[in-house]
Amino acid sequence: MRKSLFARNPSVLIFLTCLALFTLGVTVLSEAFGTDMISTSFVKTLGKTLCLCLIALAMDLVWGYTGILSLGHFAFFGLGGYMIGMWLMYERTRDIIVTSMANNPIPPTDSEVVAAIGNQIFGVVGSSDFPLIWGFSHSLTLQLILVVAVPGLLALIFGWLAFRSRVTGVYLSILTQAMTLALALYLFQNDSGLRGNNGLSGLQNLPGLDDVPQSVVSIWFLWASALALGLGYIFAAWVVSGKFGSVLRGIRDDEARVRFLGYSVEGYKLFIFTVTAIISAIAGALYYPQAGIINPAEIAPIASIYLAVWVAIGGRGRLYGAVIGAAFVSLVSTWFTGGQVPSIPLGFYTIDWVDWWQVVLGLSFVLVTLFAPKGIGGLFDLISGRTSPNRHGQDLGPGAGSLQEQEAES
Amino acid sequence: MSTLLEVSGVSVSFDGFKAINNLSFQIGNAEMRAIIGPNGAGKTTFMDIVTGKTRPNEGRVIWGEKSVSLLKMSEAQIARAGVGRKFQRPTVFEDQSVFDNLLMALKKQRGPLSVLLYRKSEEDTAKVQELAAEIGLVDQLPRKSGELSHGQKQWLEIGMLLAQDPRLLLVDEPAAGMTPEEREHTTSILVEAAKTRAVVVVEHDMEFVRRLNCKVTVLHEGSVLAEGSLDHVTSNQDVIDVYLGR
Amino acid sequence: MRHILFSLCAAMLLALTLPAMAQTPSGPVQTLLQEHSALIEKASRKTVQPAIDALATSGLPAAQTVLQKWQSKDMWLRKDQDGFFWAEDLGDKQYRLYDFDTDQPVGDYDKKALKQLKPNSGVRALIGVALVQFQLSDPDPIRRQEALTAIKRDSAPAHLAPLRASIEGETDPAIKARKEQLEVLLTLRFDTDDAARVAAIESISKDISLDARAALNSLLTSSIKYAPAETANIAGPVEPGSADLTVEAAYDMMVAENAATALPSAVERKTFLSENIQGGLVGGIPVAQLSTQEARDRAYATLNPTWSADVSKASIVANAPFFRVYAEPSSAVTTAAEKALNSINTRVGFNQSLDLLLDGLSLASIFFLAAIGLAITFGVMGVINMAHGEFIMMGAYTGYVVQQMVPNYTVSILIALPLAFAVTFAAGVAMERLVIRHLYSRPLETLLATFGISIALQQIAKNIFGTQARPLTAPGWLDGAWVLNDVVSISYIRIAIFVLALIFLAVFLFIMNRTRLGLETRAVTQNPRMAASMGINPDRVNMLTFGLGSGIAGIAGVAIGLFAKVTSELGSDYIVQSFMTVVVGGVGNIWGTLAGAAMIGFLQKGIEWGNPSNTLAAQTYMIVFIIIFIQFRPRGIIALKGRAAGD
Structure with missing residues (x-):
């Protein structure tokens, strides 16, 4: 019965191959390689999309497999971005300050440098002192640890509170949404220590690498994002393929039954919630240096709902579905809102897609929920001829529409 | 015969309605017990209390040789302590194969990390095969359990219970909706199980209870009305008045 | 009486003689003015007081006019003849002079022949004080x-x-x-x-x-003083380095009092060092090594042997006598004032709590208003409708559109309320028919589908009405506030919203407990199959109930639009709070929603009061509190108990 992970999940190999080919293709066609077929800004868009695919993967683990509709994962994504952003901004500002101070008649002391950096960074919010939370921002290592630790800890505490009190279903969704809102509102304050609604900016410039053109940096980040996505996919496939996956799906379909089997459902939920929060944070830490700026609006609850939308459109309960959904919807959104799609003149009114895309997205989402709960991933079932089991008319349970990697063989 | 589970003086009320009223109940190791009673007698609530789903307002629930109280434990802890429960409606994981269902139930470390790192051994596979043979579902192992018939699901659930290797089995109406042959099979599974562990069966069907051939407890309005052999309780005037006579 | 007679006669005389010769009038005021002419002409703040007093206490009827004209720089002198007059500008640099006593013109003059009195501001203030008694x-x-x-x-x-x-x-x-x-x-x-x-x-x-x-x-x-005089009215000692008095400020104060010599600040020392670089060395230390404070101190000390890094301002000011001194010299007065202010502050505190209570009440009624529609669709039916906020928004825009057509605000609100209900009722029914009906057993998917509708509705509103806020003006009789005293007041709009919330509560209770629809709704939500078998059409009931909840959201939208900005994001501002209200209160119970709204409203106001500068922080802490609250009452304040609550 024992087979390797790849043998049990042929989709993993297919996916990794596609990802590798994609990355290679983009690299070869990029400006950095000299072919110049794909602009640097589009390489960045593609890199960001890969990060979104990674967080969609996390969302699929937590929602598609475990049945927790978290509306808070974008908060973890954003926190990850903030954590790496703090280092990028600190070091970048330090480089600039040190360069400008080099012309002073007397070399600056360390505390003068720090004060000048603080002035530079926090001038916009009328402050000049470093808040306590910036204590580690001088060290890349520490800040990288924080990328994982801060969102992980937040998820752990929040999850512990929420799961312990047996908040489930839509209540949990609302609670996670409230958590996200609270975090966003907190960050919007000027005295939150993270520059209020200005957010952190200039993150695309890597400290100490001023000589490297953005076209090359964008390719580096594309590779890093692709690597993270590939590793994330293997990890997710490994988690859901074994007995752990069985338990997760059991929790999704009948939580009480799993509990009476002796599994501490809360522990499993907390585990998967925290792990996916960390994955989201890593995705965010890769995303925001490519985006160049992060502000609290990115964390608003609506972002997390969009995440659920991507996963649902792609197809829940199958890893490639989440990835396809995120890539498809975010790229199409970029295309439509970028103003590249020609307007449709109706004579009396002109449909400008920049304005109407949201409407189309919202309504198409309703249609997908109603008529194609399996999402785009359902198309693969049609191709491979897989069918859902006959449930004798019973409803689909809370994870309706979710489909497993391992279908019955009969 | 040592006592495995002792419930004493337990009461629970929902919004003023006393579902269980000063109930006391005992069961020893390797004993089969049937609980009968009219609707609303508190049979399901009794199981809820023992498995930790409902907290009683007062009373004690003592478990095992070490006499630990079950009232402070969570459902999962109680299950790990050795109490298995089968629900009225068959509840199996319909989206997963019979094999996976049984494997999940197999008595193993239940912590998230050990489950994550768990690798299926030959031994476990053999154990699952053996269980499947016991409940008669060997041919169905790779099938999705959602595709099974009603009776097969009931057996699968009993099989999952046995896989947990509990010391006490709580079985809620195992024979409901079964054909006579299926009932026969169910009876034999239960009787077999009762040889090594305590089994409590809640059942309406007198014929089925008779076939189990065990001590019977009659519940009425949340407390024990009578206890003894089936013949003994069926001749009890109170029992006839509140249950059989109607 | 005599004066009046006299002036009347004088006036008649003048009238007769005019325009014969503009001679110096000799009314009593004029006489008085002449007496003090020197003071008045060269008025200065220090000397003018007797002249003003003389005028003010003269009891002459014209004295007030004189002072007013003087103050407003309207008093004129003739250069060649004596006499004070007020003047009317005829244009072309011609002025007509009037006598103060008689108010009669005395003749027209060229500006060159006249001198305007221009008292300075100090004098004008003194005149103003004198005028007060007349005005009073x-x-x-x-x-x-x-x-x-x-x-x-x-x-x-x-x-x-x-x-x-x-x-x-x-x-x-x-x-x-x-x-x-x-x-x-x-x-x-x-x-x-x-x-x-x-x-x-x-x-x-x-x-x-x-x-x-x-x-x-x-x-x-009061102010902080270094070593104040013995006689000063001292409030108490001040510790340098505390929030009131920084070490720097204390030291500067001592320097100003010659109690200490000025110490160069770090910046000044650095400037000094940079001015004394000689051949890459400062005080014998290479410039490149001056990147620590310690090295800089050494270099500075070398150049200024009197200076030492060990002399710190903090140690000098530490035991120096700094006191807070009242500007008021009398200690009896300040003591009494302290006492009075304390007793007043206690009362103010009490009144502030009352005001806070009113604020909380009004916020609670806003939350209740926003949530009551949800209490029906989510609380009773269990349908999670993320587009609920957009129904509130639709109600508000309905109000706006009606106001564009009906200019009378009172009438337009009266039309808008039922119309908003109708619009959102229809939208709700349509949504229930087309979407929600198919998703009753899949709550999470209902959440997502209604969210899709929500973003579509929001964008449509943006496309129609634009992104800027639209005004929804309250009728005039709702302007203003009910003011109890200087501390406690509440605006009429908030009272109206409170009343509206009460009406909604009554309507809800009536519909749910006293009407056929309420009975059927409760039946359908509790056991749809049983209800269906008893001849109730669950489809119809669900549709109507959902429409009702949506319709109430529309009315709430009109009310909320009256005080909030009407934008396409209006709804999303309220949606999370509304859900919180229902969840915290306890699902399926209107009293729970009321309790939830009250708790959230009062608490948010309470937190805002503790941290007044920051409503964002108040909302943050509020949500954190709710998350923790749910730990202790997962089913809300008023929870359904027992097996009926399900799992």
Whole structure:
């Protein structure tokens, strides 16, 4: 019965191959390689999309497999971005300050440098002192640890509170949404220590690498994002393929039954919630240096709902579905809102897609929920001829529409 | 015969309605017990209390040789302590194969990390095969359990219970909706199980209870009305008045 | 009487003689002015007082006019002849002079022949004070009121005497009360007798008005002084380095008092060092090594042997005598004022809690209003409708559109309320029919589908109405506020919303408990199959109930639009709070929603009060509190119990 992970999940190999080919293709066609077929800004868009695919993967683990509709994962994504952003901004500002101070008649002391950096960074919010939370921002290592630790800890505490009190279903969704809102509102304050609604900016410039053109940096980040996505996919496939996956799906379909089997459902939920929060944070830490700026609006609850939308459109309960959904919807959104799609003149009114895309997205989402709960991933079932089991008319349970990697063989 | 589970003086009320009223109940190791009673007698609530789903307002629930109280434990802890429960409606994981269902139930470390790192051994596979043979579902192992018939699901659930290797089995109406042959099979599974562990069966069907051939407890309005052999309780005037006579 | 007769005669005489010869008039005021002509012509703040007093106390009817004209730079002199006049500008640099006593013209003059008196601002202020007594007893009550307001705004010690003098003859009781109140405030600040001031202070120790508090606070103004004089009215010692007095400020103060010598700051020392670089060395230390404070100190000490890094400002100021000194010299007065202010502050605190309570109540009713539609669709039916906020928005925009067509605000609101209900009812029914009906057993998917509708509706609203906020104006009779005192007040709109919330509660209770629809709704939600078998059409009931909940959201939208900005994001601002309200209160119970709204409303106001600068922080803490609250009451404040609650 024992087979390797790849043998049990042929989709993993297919996916990794596609990802590798994609990355290679983009690299070869990029400006950095000299072919110049794909602009640097589009390489960045593609890199960001890969990060979104990674967080969609996390969302699929937590929602598609475990049945927790978290509306808070974008908060973890954003926190990850903030954590790496703090280092990028600190070091970048330090480089600039040190360069400008080099012309002073007397070399600056360390505390003068720090004060000048603080002035530079926090001038916009009328402050000049470093808040306590910036204590580690001088060290890349520490800040990288924080990328994982801060969102992980937040998820752990929040999850512990929420799961312990047996908040489930839509209540949990609302609670996670409230958590996200609270975090966003907190960050919007000027005295939150993270520059209020200005957010952190200039993150695309890597400290100490001023000589490297953005076209090359964008390719580096594309590779890093692709690597993270590939590793994330293997990890997710490994988690859901074994007995752990069985338990997760059991929790999704009948939580009480799993509990009476002796599994501490809360522990499993907390585990998967925290792990996916960390994955989201890593995705965010890769995303925001490519985006160049992060502000609290990115964390608003609506972002997390969009995440659920991507996963649902792609197809829940199958890893490639989440990835396809995120890539498809975010790229199409970029295309439509970028103003590249020609307007449709109706004579009396002109449909400008920049304005109407949201409407189309919202309504198409309703249609997908109603008529194609399996999402785009359902198309693969049609191709491979897989069918859902006959449930004798019973409803689909809370994870309706979710489909497993391992279908019955009969 | 040592006592495995002792419930004493337990009461629970929902919004003023006393579902269980000063109930006391005992069961020893390797004993089969049937609980009968009219609707609303508190049979399901009794199981809820023992498995930790409902907290009683007062009373004690003592478990095992070490006499630990079950009232402070969570459902999962109680299950790990050795109490298995089968629900009225068959509840199996319909989206997963019979094999996976049984494997999940197999008595193993239940912590998230050990489950994550768990690798299926030959031994476990053999154990699952053996269980499947016991409940008669060997041919169905790779099938999705959602595709099974009603009776097969009931057996699968009993099989999952046995896989947990509990010391006490709580079985809620195992024979409901079964054909006579299926009932026969169910009876034999239960009787077999009762040889090594305590089994409590809640059942309406007198014929089925008779076939189990065990001590019977009659519940009425949340407390024990009578206890003894089936013949003994069926001749009890109170029992006839509140249950059989109607 | 004699004066009047006299002036009448003089006027007649003048009228007869005009325009014969413009001679110097000789009315009583003119005589008086002539007496003080030297002072008046060369008026200075220090010397002019006798002239003003003479005019003010003369009792002449024209004295007030003289002072007013003088103050407003309208008093003129003839260069060749004596006499003070007021002038009318005829244009072309021609002026017509008028006599003060008679108000008769005395002739037209070229500007060159005249001299305008231009008293400086100090003199004008003195004149103003003198004028007060005239205004305070002016026959026109409006003028008297104005005078009082002017005194209150900018009071001076000199106001006290005329104010006291005018109380006696005051006929209007309201103005008299104001005068008396003002008299007390002036007494406690400006009276020369300390006992009178203390008495005045004690008399207002129960007055929570802003005026009383401002007057008391002005008595208690204080400043920090280094080694104040023995006689100073000292409030208490001040520790340098505390929030009140930084070490730097304390040291500067000592330097200013010659109690310490100025120490160069770090920046000054650095500038000094940079000015003394010689061949890459400063004080023998290479410049490149000056990147630590310690090295810089060494270099500086080398160049300035008297300076030492060990002499710190903090140690010098540590035991120096710094005291907080009242500007008011009398300690009896400041003690009484402290005491009075304390007792007032207690009362103010009490009133503030009352005000906070009212604020909380009004916020609670807003939350309740926003959530009550959800209490039906989510609480009773269990349908999670993320587009609920957009229904609120649709209601608000309906109100806006109606106001564009019906200009009368009262009528337009009366039309808008039922129309908003109709619009959102229809939208709700359509949504239930087309989407939600198919998803009853899949709550998470309902959430997502309704979210899709929500973003579509939001964008459509944006496309139609634009992104800027649209006004939804309340009728005039809702403007203003109900003011209890200077601390407690509540605007009429908020009262109206509170009343509306009560009406909604009553309507909800009536519909759910007293009507056929309510009965059927409860039946369908509790057991749809049983209800269906008893002849209830669950489809119809669900549709109507959902429509009802949505319709109420529309009405709430009109109410919310009256005080909030109507934008396409109006709904999403309320949606999370609304869900919180229902969840915290306990699902399926309107009293729970009420309790939830009350708790969230009061708590948010309470947190805002504790941290007034920051409503964002208040919302953050509120949500964190809710998350923790759910730990202890997962089913809300008013929970359904037992097996009925399900799992």
